[in-house]
Amino acid sequence: MIDLHMHTSRCGHATGDISDYVEAGRARGLDVICFTDHLPMPAPYPQHYTMRAAELPAYVDDVLVAAALARDAGGPEVLLGIEADWLPDAIPPVQEAISAHGFDLVLGSVHFLGDWAFDDPDLVARYELWPPDALWDRYFEEVAFAAGSGLFDVIAHPDLVKKFGSRPDRDPQAWYEQTAVALADAGCAVEVNTAGLRKPVGEIYPSLEMLKACRRRGVQATMGSDAHSPAEVGEGLGLARELLLSAGYDSVVCFRKRVAREVPL
Numbered sequence: 001m002i003d004l005h006m007h008t009s010r011c012g013h014a015t016g017d018i019s020d021y022v023e024a025g026r027a028r029g030l031d032v033i034c035f036t037d038h039l040p041m042p043a044p045y046p047q048h049y050t051m052r053a054a055e056l057p058a059y060v061d062d063v064l065v066a067a068a069l070a071r072d073a074g075g076p077e078v079l080l081g082i083e084a085d086w087l088p089d090a091i092p093p094v095q096e097a098i099s100a101h102g103f104d105l106v107l108g109s110v111h112f113l114g115d116w117a118f119d120d121p122d123l124v125a126r127y128e129l130w131p132p133d134a135l136w137d138r139y140f141e142e143v144a145f146a147a148g149s150g151l152f153d154v155i156a157h158p159d160l161v162k163k164f165g166s167r168p169d170r171d172p173q174a175w176y177e178q179t180a181v182a183l184a185d186a187g188c189a190v191e192v193n194t195a196g197l198r199k200p201v202g203e204i205y206p207s208l209e210m211l212k213a214c215r216r217r218g219v220q221a222t223m224g225s226d227a228h229s230p231a232e233v234g235e236g237l238g239l240a241r242e243l244l245l246s247a248g249y250d251s252v253v254c255f256r257k258r259v260a261r262e263v264p265l
């Protein structure tokens with residue numbers, strides 16, 4: 001099993017350091033883990049969701065050291081990734097940071113609609129300002145732009161808009177199809193992310209219907225726990241595998257040096 005999404009204490013809202021996550025991955029018998037700490041965002045975006053920009057080289061070095069140690073210790077394979085925000089008005093600095101560090105995997109995430117970090121539990125009051133359909137329109141429009149930007153290998157938690165229970169009045173299928181087409185056109189993979197199981201929505205990102213739409217369009221899939229503590233490494237991946245099988249997938253992809261390789265489920 002592979003787990004291609006996890007964070008460490010560097011971001012300020014996760015606990016545990018790199019070695020704790022590697023140990024957890026080994027204890028759970030994972031074959032591959034990929035660190036994907038949050039990429040620092042340029043000002044005026046808030047600085048408290050990520051490591052500081054000056055820490056990025058140390059993050060890269062620390063993951064590479066951990067990878068070498070894990071190789072000698074018999075696993076798991078440790079990959080160097082990053083989770084980058086889709087910030088439509090800050091593409092050049094994000095592009096530059098992504099290309100400067102030789103990542104194995106770049107996850108792209110829509111966490112912001114304008115200046116609103118809509119997945120921040122401290123900012124949930126702002127949901128009241130949006131009719132749900134307008135919110136879902138706006139969110140999935142950004143997901144399509146993110147996929148089409150060419151910045152990312154994978155779109156993470158692709159229906160994150162449901163995190164706190166937001167549900168549209170309209171049938172969501174059109175948004176799912178639109179997203180699947182955008183991912184397919186861009187050659188971007190979809191992430192099956194189990195963090196939603198631990199959130200108010202109580203389900204995996206994305207929904208089975210969205211994953212089926214991706215499958216029909218030939219979009220490749222990855223999987224990750226989005227662990228923010230060592231105890232969460234690998235959590236829910238059995239359910240993710242079942243969801244993938246239900247959607248018609250028989251393999252996922254793992255990325256090394258940003259090249260996808262299939263892994264049978």
Ligand code: ZN
Pocket residue numbers: 007011013038228
């Ligand atoms: Zn995080």
Ligand code: FE
Pocket residue numbers: 083109111156157
């Ligand atoms: Fe995220």
Ligand code: FE
Pocket residue numbers: 005006007036083226
């Ligand atoms: Fe994450």
Ligand code: ZN
Pocket residue numbers: 083109156157226
């Ligand atoms: Zn995340």
